[in-house]
Amino acid sequence: MPHYHQETLDALFDDPRAATLFSTTFVVVDLETTGGAPDGGGITEIGAVKVRGGEILGEFGTLVNPEERVPAFITVLTGITEMMLMEAPTLETVLPSFLEFAQGAVWVAHNAPYDTGFLKAACTKHGYTWPKPIVFDTAAIARRAMIADEVPNHKLSTLARHFRSPTQPVHRALEDAKATVDVLHGLFARLGSLKVQTVGEVLEFVKAVSPAQRRKKHLAEGLPDGPGVYMFRGHKDRPLYIGTSSSIATRVRSYFTAAEKRARIDEMLNAAERVEAILCAHSLEAEVRELRLIAAHKPPYNRRSKYPERVVWLKLTSEAYPRLSVVREVQADGAAYLGPFGSRRFAELAAAGLYDALPLRQCTHKLSLRTQTPACALAELGRCPAPCEHRISPDDYEVQAAAPFRTATTGDPGPVVQGLMARIEALAEVERYEDAATIRGRMVAFLRTAIRQQRLAGLSALPEVVAARPSASGGWEIAVVRHGRLAGAGASPPRVHPQPTLDVVLATAETVQPGPGPTPRATPEETERILAWLERPETRLVKTDIGWSSPVHGAARWRPFLARAEAAASVRTDLDG
Incomplete structure (x- = not known):
C-alpha cells in the first residue's frame, strides 16, 4: 500500500486556528541583531526551521549585512564579526526569500515580540506587505504550562536543557531555532x-486563563451547536449555573477562555462536573426554558430570575374605604391590582406617589361605616380626608381616591400623573428641587409599572396567538402563546412549507387556562420575553383568537413622557455623583 502524505492539510481549515497542532506547519525563527531598535535594520543573521507533525520540512539560514557597525559586545556574545558580514547579502535581498519560506505557516520564536518586531519593521522599510502571521511565543507558553518548581527561569537555554534538546543555544540564529523546535515539541x-x-x-x-478553566475545559466537548439551554451541574448533579445561547457549544467554550474573568464563574467551574445541554427550536424557546429552569432550581451562581415568586403587587382592598396593600399574588377577588413590582421597596415608592396624587388613606385600620375611629396626624396635616371620622362619604371617597386608581390599572393613568405633576410644579416654584425630584421618582415608579401592567395584560388576555419569524437557516421559527405563556415552539426546515410544522406544534402545545391578573399563567419576565419576540419587525402574526389591543387612552400613551422623566432623573443622578 503506498504511503499517503498530505502536504496541504492546513488548507482544509477555513480558520487556521481550528487546525490541530499535529497538522499545522510551523516556521521556528530566530534572529541575531546588532542590539539596536527594531527599525528594519540591525539584523545580522536569520535562522528558521520549518516543521510539521514532528518532521523537519526545511531549514533557512543566512548571515545578513546590517550595513552598520557591529558592537564589540555583540561580537563577543555571538561570534559574528564585521568581517563575516562584509560579503553577506543585505536584508532587502534576504527578506523576500524568508517570507516565501515562511508563507502560510504559524511563526514560532522564543520571546517572539522581539523577533517579529524586527521582521515587521523590515517589511515596512523595504516595501513588503506584513503577512500578519499567527505567532507562538515559546517563552509565554512555558510560563503558562510549567510550574515554578520545574525550571528556575524560562530562558531558551534553560528550557532546552529541561527538554533534553540535542542542540543547545549558542546565540547563532539557526542553532537557536533548532533548539527552539525541541522546546516547542516538549511544550506541545x-x-x-x-x-x-x-x-x-x-x-x-x-492568555490569563485560570487553573480551573484549564482543568475543566473538557466539559465543553461534544456539546451541540444550536440554540438552547446549558446547565453546569456539580456534585450529585446539583444545578450550579444555567444559561442560554444561539450556539450552546460556542457559548460554553467561552467559559474556558481568557475573556471570562468573573470570579464567581471561576468558582463555579471549580465545582462543576458536567454540562447538560437542552436543544430548543429557536431562541425564544431557549430564553423561556432558561427562565423556568432557573426559577425551578435556583442555581447558586445565577443572579437574575431566581425568585419570580418574590414579585409584589399593590392591591386596593375591598372595603367601604379601600386602602393600598402590598401583596404577593393576584387573586380572583375582583379587587384592583397594580404591578408586578420587582421588590417591595419599588412597590412602596409607587404607593408613595399614589398617596401624593390621590386622597387614599394610609392607615391599616378596618374602618366601620357606623363607628368612628380617631384620626391620625396625616388628617391634621391635610394629607388624608379622614374617612376614619367620616369626614368624607364612601361615595365621595370612591370618586376622589379609589376610582382613579382602578382606572389607572386598566385604562388612563392621567389623573394620577397630572396630580403628581401639579405637586412637582408647586415644589419647583418655591425652589424645593430636592422634594420635587423625590416626587418625580415616585411618579416614574408608578407610571413605569402601569405601562408594563397594561402591556402584559393585553397579551395575557388572548387565549391563543400563533406567530412565526424567518430563521437564519431559511426556515421559520414558530411560537404558540396562550394567555401570555409559551405553550409550543417549533422550527420548519428551509424550502419546506411551514404548515406541517405548525400543525404539529399546535397539536402538541400546552393547554393553558385563563386566570386573574396581567400574567396569570407565566412569570412577568417570560411574558415580556415573548412580547419582545412578537414585536420584532420580521415577526408575522399567523392567527389570534380575538383581537389584540390596548386601551385607547391607556398608559402606553405616556411612554414618551416617561422617557423624558427617566432621562431627567438620570441627569440629576449624574450631577449629584
Missing part, C-alpha cells in the same frame, strides 16, 4: 495533557 507534549490541541486553543491558553 505538556499541552496535550491539558487537552490543548489546536492552534486557537494554544493562543487562548497563553
